[in-house]
Amino acid sequence: MSAYERDVIVYVVSDSAGDTGDLVVRAAAAQFHPIVPQIRRAPFIADEAALAKVMELARSNGAIVLYTLVLPHLREAMVRLADTSGVEAIDLLGTLIQSLERKTGMPSRQEPGLNHVLDEDYFRKVEAVEFAVKYDDARDTTGIKKADIVLVGVSRTSKTPLSMYLAHKKYKVANVPLVPELKPPDELFTIPKERVIGLTIGVHYLNVIRKERLKALGLPDSASYATSERIERELAYAKAITDRIGCFTMDVSHRAVEETASIIMERIRSS
Template sequence: MSAEIVIYVVSDSAGDTGEIVVRAAVAQFHPVYADIRRAPFVQDEGTIEKVLDKAKAEKAVILYTLVIPGLRDYMARRAAEEGVAAIDVLGPLIGSLESQTGIKARQEPGLNHVLDADYFRKVDAVEFAVKYDDAKDTTGVMKADIVLVGVSRTSKTPLSMYLAHKKFKVANVPLVPELRLPPELFKLPKHRIVGLTIGTHYLNIIRKERLKALGLPDNAPYATTERIERELAYADDVMQRLGCVVIDVSNRAVEETASLIMECVRGNGLSRGE
C-alpha cells in the first residue's frame, strides 16, 4: 500500500537543489508519495515561522538549503524547539569546505543559477517540453533531440520535464489506437525515438488511481484490463514499426527511466541540442 509524506523545501533561492535531493531520496521508498511544497526566496525569520507552523500541524519534514548563516541557525534552533524534523542540506558541507579551503563562503543565495549559456539552454529545453507535450503541436517531433512515445500514464510528461532540466529538447507523442500518428514520426532516425511500455497490472493500478483523483469511478473503460491490453498491443506494434529502443517503466522511478534514456541517447552519439 502506498503512503504519503509532506516535505517542505525551504530555500533562500529557488529551491531547485532541495527538491532534487528530496526526489532522489524518496525514490528509494517506492511506492511512498512525497507531497513536496516549496518555500522559496526566504529572507526573514517570519517566513520560517510560518513554514514551521504548517509543518508541525501536518507532521511534515522540512529540508532546507539556506546559505545565509543567520537564517540557517534560526531554522535549526526553532525546528528543534518545535519538535519538527528539519534537515540542513548545505550547512555541514559549507562548513567543511570553509575548513578545508580556509576560504569564507560568499553567503549569496542562488549562485548556482548564474545566467550563463548553460542556464539558457535549460530554459529553452523546458519551454520546448511544455510546447510540444502530448503532441499538441506535431512540428516539435522533427525539432526534438528525443521523442518519447507510449500509451497514457507511462510518465511521458514527467520524463520530458526531467530530461529538459538536463538540457535535452524532448517532445512526446501519445499512442492511442483511435488517433492518427504524426507522419513526422516515421521520418525520424530511430535512435531519436524512445518507446515507453508498462505491465498491464501496473498500468491498471495507475489509471484507477488517476480516475479516483479526478473523482471518477475506477471502472471506467480507460482503466479496464481489456482496454489497456488493446492499447499496449497497439503501442507495441507502432514501436516495432519505428524500430526504436523500448524501455519498460513498470515500477521505475522517473529518475531511473531518464537515466536509461540518456544512456541510450549518448550511446548513439547524440548530445544535447544536436
C-alpha cells in the same frame, strides 16, 4: 484501503529558487511510488519572519521540511524554529558546507543561487524546459521534428516527468501519447528512428498506477481506463507503432525517472 499514509506534504525551503531541494525530494519519493508527496516550495527566503510563517504552515499541515539555506543565520533560525514547532526539518546543505569549510580551510561565499548563474548553459536549460512544456502530450506536433528526443508510449509511462528531467539536462524533448482511438502524428514516421524512444510497462504495474491515479481524481478505480483488458489493448497498439517506427523501446516498470533518463541519455549520446 491501504494503511499507509498517502497525504504526505514536504515544504522545500530555500534562500534561492529551491530547485536542488525539489529534485532531492522527487528522487526520494520515487522509492515510495505510487504514493506521491505534495511538494510546496518556499523560495527566496530572506529573513527569520518568512521562515516562521513557513514553519507554522508546516506544523499545521503535519509536513516535513527540507531546507537548502546557504546563509548561516537562516540555518540557525531554522534549527530553533524546528525545535520550538516540533516540525521535522532536514538540512540538505548546511552540514556539507561546514565540512567543506573545515576541509579546505576556506569560508564559504555565503551567496544563495550561485548554481543558477545566468550563463549560456543556464539559458539552454531554460529553453529546453520551455520546449518540454510547449510540446507535452503532442499538443503541438510540430515539436516532433525540432526535438532532440521524442518519447512515445501509453498513458502513465512517465513521459511528462521524463521530458522535464531530460530538459534539465538540456535536451529538447517532445512526448506523444499513443492511444488506439487516435491516429499517431505523421511526423513520428519522418524523423530519424534514433531520436524516438518507446516507453512500455508491465500490465499489472500499469494497472496499479492507473487505479491510484483514478483514486486521486476521486473516480472509481473500476473505470475502463484501468482495466487489464484496456491496458493490454493499448500496449499492443503502442508496440505496433514502435515496431513500425523501428525505434528503441524500454520497459519503465519499477524504474525511477532518473534511471530511465540515464539510459535514454546514454542511448542518444552513442547514436
